Amino acid sequence: MLYPIQNEVRNTLDLSGIWDFQTDPNEVGEQDQWFNSLPDARPIAVPGSWNEQYADIYNYTDRSWYLKRTYIPSSWKNERIFLRVGSANYSGTVYINGIKVGEHKGGHLPFAFDVTGHVQWNQANMVAISVENYLIQDRVPPGGAGPLGVSGFPGTPYDFFPFAGLHRPVVLYSVPATHIEDVTVVTEIDGQTGVVKVAVKLSGGDGQGQVVLTGAGQRVEAALSLATGAGEVTLRVPSARLWSPGDPYLYDLDIITASDHYSLPIGIRTIAVQGKQVLLNGQPVTLNGFGRHEDFIASGKGLNLPLLIKDYQLMRWVGATSYRTSHYPYSEEEMQLADREGFLIIDEIPAVSLQFETPELLPIHLRECLRAIDELIARDKNHPSVIMWSVANEPIPQNPRARFAGWRPAPGTDDAGKQFLDTLVQRARDLDPTRLVTVVGLMGAPNEWLKSSDVVCVNRYWGWYTDGGELETGIRRMDEEFDLLWQELGRPIIVTEFGADTVAGLHGEPAVMFSEEYQANFIRGYLATAAKKDFVVGMQVWNFADFAAVQGINRVGGLNLKGIFTRTRQPKMAAQVLREYWRQ
Numbered sequence: 347m348l349y350p351i352q353n354e355v356r357n358t359l360d361l362s363g364i365w366d367f368q369t370d371p372n373e374v375g376e377q378d379q380w381f382n383s384l385p386d387a388r389p390i391a392v393p394g395s396w397n398e399q400y401a402d403i404y405n406y407t408d409r410s411w412y413l414k415r416t417y418i419p420s421s422w423k424n425e426r427i428f429l430r431v432g433s434a435n436y437s438g439t440v441y442i443n444g445i446k447v448g449e450h451k452g453g454h455l456p457f458a459f460d461v462t463g464h465v466q467w468n469q470a471n472m473v474a475i476s477v478e479n480y481l482i483q484d485r486v487p488p489g490g491a492g493p494l495g496v497s498g499f500p501g502t503p504y505d506f507f508p509f510a511g512l513h514r515p516v517v518l519y520s521v522p523a524t525h526i527e528d529v530t531v532v533t534e535i536d537g538q539t540g541v542v543k544v545a546v547k548l549s550g551g552d553g554q555g556q557v558v559l560t561g562a563g564q565r566v567e568a569a570l571s572l573a574t575g576a577g578e579v580t581l582r583v584p585s586a587r588l589w590s591p592g593d594p595y596l597y598d599l600d601i602i603t604a605s606d607h608y609s610l611p612i613g614i615r616t617i618a619v620q621g622k623q624v625l626l627n628g629q630p631v632t633l634n635g636f637g638r639h640e641d642f643i644a645s646g647k648g649l650n651l652p653l654l655i656k657d658y659q660l661m662r663w664v665g666a667t668s669y670r671t672s673h674y675p676y677s678e679e680e681m682q683l684a685d686r687e688g689f690l691i692i693d694e695i696p697a698v699s700l701q702f703e704t705p706e707l708l709p710i711h712l713r714e715c716l717r718a719i720d721e722l723i724a725r726d727k728n729h730p731s732v733i734m735w736s737v738a739n740e741p742i743p744q745n746p747r748a749r750f751a752g753w754r755p756a757p758g759t760d761d762a763g764k765q766f767l768d769t770l771v772q773r774a775r776d777l778d779p780t781r782l783v784t785v786v787g788l789m790g791a792p793n794e795w796l797k798s799s800d801v802v803c804v805n806r807y808w809g810w811y812t813d814g815g816e817l818e819t820g821i822r823r824m825d826e827e828f829d830l831l832w833q834e835l836g837r838p839i840i841v842t843e844f845g846a847d848t849v850a851g852l853h854g855e856p857a858v859m860f861s862e863e864y865q866a867n868f869i870r871g872y873l874a875t876a877a878k879k880d881f882v883v884g885m886q887v888w889n890f891a892d893f894a895a896v897q898g899i900n901r902v903g904g905l906n907l908k909g910i911f912t913r914t915r916q917p918k919m920a921a922q923v924l925r926e927y928w929r930q
């Protein structure tokens with residue numbers, strides 16, 4: 347799933363803009379041929395969620411149709427043409443000129459269909475995409491209420507708004523008939539030398555190629571044999587300039603074949619776990635930063651480029667160097683920015699709030715999760731910023747709340763979950779042995795479930811969901827639990843979530859819950875405690891910014907207010923605490 351590029355042999359035609367749109371609550375569109383024209387269209391922006399563009403469809407997540415007319419340049423006539431959708435949440439069905447070319451399920455990963463045989467020359471082409479985000483159980487993430495108390499309306503077991511629509515660009519692109527279909531880059535370090543292994547797959551055909559790496563005043567190249575339609579070559583880069591947050595240096599990699607040319611930026615780096623530490627290029631690193639969301643006013647989960655730049659600037663301003671793509675893969679444009687800006691990313695599939703108690707759902711959820719892992723790794727495997735795959739966020743055991751209070755289940759209760767999660771971890775490792783793999787754990791969930799992770803990632807809310815208002819007690823419990831986790835699991839620990847809902851502008855002396863002071867103290871307390879433990883290698887605050895959640899009694903104004911910044915990106919007091927700690 348290479349990112350489409352423009353060069354002398356490849357073309358892209360971005361269809362971002364205003365499209366025609368209509369909801370289809372009665373599912374009549376297919377039968378009434380809405381792929382040709384919509385009976386009552388209104389304008390909508392692509393990319394963007396539909397929910398915040400019109401008030402009457404805020405809570406609507408069923409099927410809707412998008413239509414756009416476009417010409418295709420006649421210079422593309424002898425090329426292969428694909429229609430690529432960056433993200434249709436949850437499922438997208440694509441038509442061109444009235445012909446259905448394919449359907450994709452899974453809301454945050456790109457898909458492309460070959461439309462070569464269906465395009466019209468010298469007249470406009472009608473592109474239609476129907477999208478639905480039914481909140482039903484046999485999906486990942488599943489719809490319907492869950493046991494954690496975050497459910498509201500619309501019903502979800504997870505704590506973010508189920509935005510729907512075409513969230514990322516829709517692009518037509520052309521490639522030569524015989525083209526480079528896939529590129530996999532793996533880097534190693536041998537003394538001062540960077541070792542860059544490049545594997546290339548052709549779409550069909552064979553031949554000879556060339557791989558060229560340029561950067562840092564050097565040019566290294568090698569011939570590539572693609573005799574069987576695929577080939578591999580190893581480049582050795584003397585005195586390599588390594589990629590790191592302090593110096594996110596990117597080399598240009600060019601792959602040239604008889605008919606095609608593909609380029610991508612690459613970083614030379616390694617990542618490993620050793621004892622208490624995570625090592626980047628052999629040196630210990632810490633992952634200080636955030637759990638985030640793709641979320642903003644009006645655009646919802648739609649790609650919003652100015653917002654990306656702004657958010658990176660704010661993350662730098664507080665001294666963050668990492669984040670997790672909670673709770674689904676983020677846009678490709680964002681991953682490219684992370685490479686360039688030197689952020690360390692935990693890249694997560696949408697397996698949030700899964701439960702394992704309904705035997706009929708297990709194989710369905712497993713299949714969806716495995717597909718998401720396959721597609722995510724295919725998409726993001728060449729990003730130096732991505733150092734860890736997260737295959738689940740907060741899988742939920744039986745009786746989660748009772749477990750906080752010390753209740754213990756009968757032996758075997760958690761086995762189905764363990765088997766499920768271990769299968770996901772193993773899949774990620776098999777596909778990509780060069781990165782770390784983790785499962786992000788819920789408070790009270792069995793530590794058994796974390797045993798196969800390379801790094802122990804836990805979300806903790808001592809002092810908020812438990813011991814609310816008793817911050818000292820909460821922080822003491824965190825302190826004790828850190829030691830227990832280390833004793834039992836013996837792996838470096840990252841707290842991938844900790845935080846407190848905070849109403850910007852609400853102050854308190856004493857610092858009561860929801861005040862800016864409470865959040866500031868909460869974060870200071872956690873950071874100070876973590877700083878005493880050499881096996882804690884990262885603290886990621888929940889959340890970077892306030893974000894849209896479903897409506898319910900825990901979510902004032904339909905928002906989760908744990909942001910360090912408000913939804914409009916103004917800092918709360920806690921931002922200064924982070925600056926003190928992280929910019930030292």
Ligand code: BDP
Pocket residue numbers: 496504505506673739740805843888906908
């Ligand atoms: C955790 C979830 C996250 C929630 C957060 C919270 O992983 O998605 O938003 O707690 O409650 O359970 O704020």
